[in-house]
Amino acid sequence: MTKQTRQPATRAELEALETELVKREQKLVADLQGAHDKDLEEQAIERESDDVWDALLIQTRSELAEVRAILLRMK
Numbered sequence: 001m002t003k004q005t006r007q008p009a010t011r012a013e014l015e016a017l018e019t020e021l022v023k024r025e026q027k028l029v030a031d032l033q034g035a036h037d038k039d040l041e042e043q044a045i046e047r048e049s050d051d052v053w054d055a056l057l058i059q060t061r062s063e064l065a066e067v068r069a070i071l072l073r074m075k
Contacts, residue, residue, distance in 0.1 A: 011071070011074055014067055014070060014071050014074070015071070017067055018064065018067045018068065018071065021060055021063055021064040021067060022064065024060050025057065025060050025061060025064060028053055028056055028057040028060060029057065031053055032050060032053050032054070032057065
């Protein structure tokens, strides 16, 4: 979890955050796997956006791993 966000205090909050992060991860993966435009100029713009989506996916997976580690320690 980023330092900017408040850390969830309860197991229920962590589980809700985990669910949110899993949904975000799935959406990012689906967006990245989508087909690109046939027009080369448009495709270039889309591929630049892919770099942003990749960074967001890495961040989401990192946060998800952190949340899951905290949940494991709570058991």
